Amino acid sequence: MAVLGATGSIGTATIDVVTQLNRVDPDFRWHVSAASGHKNTRLLAELASGLDQPPDRIVLSDHRQGDGLAAEETQLRELGCQIEFGADALVSAASDKSVDVVVAAIVGRAGLESTMAAVESGKRVALANKETLVVAGPVVSRACEQSGAELLPVDSEHSAIFQCIQAAASKPKKLILTASGGPFRNWSREQMEGATLESALAHPTWQMGPKITIDSATMINKALEVIEARWLFGLPAEAIEVVVHPQSIIHSMVEFEDSSVIAQLSPPDMRLPIQYALTYPRRLPCPCPDFDRTQPWDLTLEPADTERFPALELGFEVAAAGGTAGAVLNAANEEAVGLFLTGKIRFTDIVLGCRDVLENHSHESNPPLNRLLELDRWARRELKKRFGFS
Ligand code: NAD
Numbered sequence: 129m130a131v132l133g134a135t136g137s138i139g140t141a142t143i144d145v146v147t148q149l150n151r152v153d154p155d156f157r158w159h160v161s162a163a164s165g166h167k168n169t170r171l172l173a174e175l176a177s178g179l180d181q182p183p184d185r186i187v188l189s190d191h192r193q194g195d196g197l198a199a200e201e202t203q204l205r206e207l208g209c210q211i212e213f214g215a216d217a218l219v220s221a222a223s224d225k226s227v228d229v230v231v232a233a234i235v236g237r238a239g240l241e242s243t244m245a246a247v248e249s250g251k252r253v254a255l256a257n258k259e260t261l262v263v264a265g266p267v268v269s270r271a272c273e274q275s276g277a278e279l280l281p282v283d284s285e286h287s288a289i290f291q292c293i294q295a296a297a298s299k300p301k302k303l304i305l306t307a308s309g310g311p312f313r314n315w316s317r318e319q320m321e322g323a324t325l326e327s328a329l330a331h332p333t334w335q336m337g338p339k340i341t342i343d344s345a346t347m348i349n350k351a352l353e354v355i356e357a358r359w360l361f362g363l364p365a366e367a368i369e370v371v372v373h374p375q376s377i378i379h380s381m382v383e384f385e386d387s388s389v390i391a392q393l394s395p396p397d398m399r400l401p402i403q404y405a406l407t408y409p410r411r412l413p414c415p416c417p418d419f420d421r422t423q424p425w426d427l428t429l430e431p432a433d434t435e436r437f438p439a440l441e442l443g444f445e446v447a448a449a450g451g452t453a454g455a456v457l458n459a460a461n462e463e464a465v466g467l468f469l470t471g472k473i474r475f476t477d478i479v480l481g482c483r484d485v486l487e488n489h490s491h492e493s494n495p496p497l498n499r500l501l502e503l504d505r506w507a508r509r510e511l512k513k514r515f516g517f518s
C-alpha cells in the first residue's frame with residue numbers, strides 16, 4: 129500500500145491500523161511500500177523506523193533533491209528507503225504497479241493529482257482527501273468507471289453510509305449525514321464574529337488536522353461532505369440531509385424506500401473507517417475503543433441551523449449545481465482558511481468570502497479537469513482580492 133499524507137492525522141492513524149492488522153491477521157500482510165510527508169521529515173523517519181518492514185519509497189513532497197535534510201535523510205537511507213522529492217513523485221507512488229491500495233490522506237486540492245493517478249491506475253483508493261471529489265467529482269467518477277478503481281470512503285460519515293447500504297443490501301432513498309456542530313454549535317452569529325483561532329481549533333469530539341478543524345467550526349466541512357456524498361453515492365442533492373448530533377457516535381444514517389432508517393454507531397475514532405476501507409468486505413478487530421455502555425448515555429439529534437451556519441446552504445447549492453461550482457467553493461475556502469489561520473481575516477469572513485467568490489463565477493456544467501484547475505487558481509486570487517491581499 130501507499131500512504132500519501134502519512135505524517136497527518138489520518139496518515140498516522142493509518143500506520144497504527146496497519147501495524148495492528150499485521151498482528152491480528154498474520155496470514156495477510158500489509159506492507160507500506162510508499163509513504164509521503166510534506167514538511168515533517170522527522171516524523172516520516174520516525175514512522176518508517178516504527179514499521180515492521182520500512183517503506184521501499186519515501187516521498188518528501190515539499191523538498192527538492194539537495195535540500196539540507198541530512199539527519200533524517202541518512203536515517204531513511206539506512207533503513208533501506210529510496211527517497212524521492214516533489215509533487216510528481218506522489219503521482220508515481222500512487223500509480224506504482226506494485227501498489228494495490230492507496231490511502232489518499234493529503235489535505236486539500238494538493239491531493240488531487242495523486243488521488244486521480246491512483247484512480248486512473250485502478251487501485252483500491254481509501255479516500256480521506258474529500259477535496260478531490262469536491263473539486264472534480266464527475267471526472268473522478270468517470271475515471272473510476274473506466275479503470276475499475278474501487279473508491280472506498282474514509283470520511284466517517286461516508287463510511288457509515290457505505291456500511292448502512294451494505295447492511296441493508298438495498299438502494300438508499302435518503303442519506304442523512306450527522307454533524308457534531310463543532311465548537312460553535314451553541315454560539316450566536318455575533319459571538320462567532322469575534323471567534324479566536326484558539327476557540328475555532330478546539331473541536332469538542334475529533335482530533336484532526338488544522339484545515340478540517342476550521343472547516344468543522346464553520347460547518348463548511350459538512351458542506352464539502354454533502355458534495356462528497358453526492359459524487360460517492362450518486363444521489364442528487366435533494367436526497368441528502370444534515371442533522372446535528374453532538375456526541376459523534378452516530379456517524380450517519382440511511383433511509384430506505386420503506387422509510388426504515390439504518391445508522392452506524394461507534395466512538396469517534398478514525399481508525400475504524402480507515403480500517404474498513406482497507407479490509408472491506410472483511411471485518412477484523414480494530415484498535416479503536418468500544419463505547420462505555422455500563423453508564424446511562426444520551427444520543428441527541430437536532431436540526432442544523434442554516435442561519436447561524438450559512439456554509440450548509442453553500443454545500444447543497446454546489447452539490448445541486450455540479451460542474452465548476454465545487455472547484456470554486458473548495459479553492460475559495462482553502463484560501464480563506466489559510467487567511468484565518470494566519471490571523472488576517474475574521475472567522476465569519478471565511479464563509480462570506482466563499483459565497484462572494486462562488487457568486488462571481490460564471491458556471492459551466494461540464495468542465496474538463498484542466499478547466500477546473502484553472503478555476504481553482506482564479507478563485508484563490510478572487511478570494512484574496514476580496515480581502516485586500518494579492
Ligand atoms: P493533516 O493536516 O493532519 O495532514 C495532512 C497531510 O497532508 C500531511 O501528511 C501533510 O504532510 C500532507 N500535506 C499537506 N500539504 C501538502 C501538499 N501541499 N502536498 C502534499 N502533501 C501535503 O490533515 P488530516 O486531518 O489528516 O486530513 C487529511 C485529509 O483527510 C483531508 O482531506 C481531510 O478533510 C480528510 N479527513 C480527515 C479527518 C480527520 O479526522 N483528520 C476525518 C475525515 C476526513
Ligand code: MG
Pocket residue numbers: 283284285353
Ligand atoms: Mg467527516
